Amino acid sequence: MDIFEAIDSRHSVRQYKPVPLSEEHKKALIEKIEEINSESGLEIQLVTDEPKAFDCLIAKYGNFSGVKNYIAMVGKKSEKLDELCGYYGEKLVLFAQQMGLNTCWTKMSYRKIPGAIKIKNGEELVIVISIGYGENQGKEHKSKKTDDVSKNYDESPEWFKNGIKAALKAPTAINQQKFTFGYSKNKVFAKAGLGPCRNIDLGIVKYHFEIGAGKENFVWGEEK
Numbered sequence: 001m002d003i004f005e006a007i008d009s010r011h012s013v014r015q016y017k018p019v020p021l022s023e024e025h026k027k028a029l030i031e032k033i034e035e036i037n038s039e040s041g042l043e044i045q046l047v048t049d050e051p052k053a054f055d056c057l058i059a060k061y062g063n064f065s066g067v068k069n070y071i072a073m074v075g076k077k078s079e080k081l082d083e084l085c086g087y088y089g090e091k092l093v094l095f096a097q098q099m100g101l102n103t104c105w106t107k108m109s110y111r112k113i114p115g116a117i118k119i120k121n122g123e124e125l126v127i128v129i130s131i132g133y134g135e136n137q138g139k140e141h142k143s144k145k146t147d148d149v150s151k152n153y154d155e156s157p158e159w160f161k162n163g164i165k166a167a168l169k170a171p172t173a174i175n176q177q178k179f180t181f182g183y184s185k186n187k188v189f190a191k192a193g194l195g196p197c198r199n200i201d202l203g204i205v206k207y208h209f210e211i212g213a214g215k216e217n218f219v220w221g222e223e224k
């Protein structure tokens with residue numbers, strides 16, 4: 001599956017089969033996480049065979065079942081940490097999707113299990129991502145329209161349009177899609193709206209935009 005197919009087929013999955021990650025998938029995920037950690041400075045961790053975090057009322061209310069593996073998005077506290085976690089976490093989500101795994105970003109629907117995740121002084125656990133073999137493939141979310149998130153969409157160049165379409169397929173907290181994009185020549189400006197997890201969402205949608213638009217077609221500008 002290529003990355004565009006992964007964007008199209010990814011939906012949040014909350015029910016998982018009661019089977020462990022295969023050795024092959026575990027190895028691939030660990031290698032990818034190591035690569036991302038050295039590029040980003042994050043301390044992302046894969047937690048496997050740990051069913052307690054999602055064995056709680058809040059996860060049951062959220063309709064989660066069978067979660068035994070998750071990715072913990074950890075990093076040094078900074079203003080940019082949420083956005084970084086969004087960007088690199090979505091890179092892992094789409095990588096997992098390409099291998100036939102399913103995921104769900106989870107800010108609220110789990111509990112921290114002492115000892116399962118290493119959080120050093122000055123670091124923070126921002127969010128987790130459940131991962132495994134889905135009982136289903138989830139379903140397409142309701143989406144805002146292209147011109148709800150970008151002014152002058154109709155007059156924009158093709159690469160920009162493709163970026164917006166990919167961004168609208170991205171997961172956002174409570175499907176809020178509160179981001180906006182604009183451009184001037186080859187500079188693109190992305191802005192988070194108001195709402196919970198706004199900067200995590202911003203990182204996620206920027207990663208989708210880069211894939212849709214093609215990184216060679218633009219540079220990121222400062223937020224306007």
Ligand SMILES: Cc1cc2nc3c(=O)[nH]c(=O)nc-3n(C[C@H](O)[C@H](O)[C@H](O)COP(=O)(O)O)c2cc1C
Binds near residue numbers: 013106
């Ligand atoms: C930052 C963030 C936090 C989220 N937190 C939760 C959560 O706590 N519980 C939950 O069930 N889903 C959570 N989700 C999943 C969203 O509800 C889901 O991505 C959104 O409804 C869009 O659906 P889709 O992912 O299937 O496209 C979160 C998603 C994001 C991006």
